[in-house]
Amino acid sequence: MCNILIPSNMKTGIKKVKLHVKKNDTVTVISGNDKGKMGKVLKVFPVASRVIVEGVNIRKRHMRPLQGQTQGRIIEREFPIHSSNVKKS
Incomplete structure (x- = not known):
């Protein structure tokens, strides 16, 4: 066996x-x-x-009712887009 050091990013x-x-x-x-x-840019x-x-x-997500809440709800939030579709301004 040969012990070769492999960078951690190549292992994963x-x-x-x-x-x-x-x-x-x-x-x-x-x-x-x-x-x-x-x-x-948020993330x-x-x-x-x-x-x-x-x-x-912005997309709508349907949330199920939780145990403490009596109703479900619909929330709007941002979803990711590809970085090639944006430019710095």
């Missing part, structure tokens, strides 16, 4: 990915349903190359 198979946008950057959506909208997912932008790609 996760690549380091650098995106052109960071958290708190102001970006403009350049393609898709929300084309032309501007917003602040970045570098491995998936996706970002969550404030006020963009």
Whole structure:
């Protein structure tokens, strides 16, 4: 057996990915349903190359009633979009 040192990122198979946008950057959506909208980057997912932008790609989620609450509800929240669909502004 040969003891070879393998970098930790190669063991897990996760690549380091650098995106052109960071958290708190102001970006403009350049393609898709929300084309032309501007917003602040709330969260970045570098491995998936996706970002969550404030006020963009809003979807409705149906929440089940919890034990303490008597009713379920529908909430609207932002979902990730691909980083190639945004540019810094």
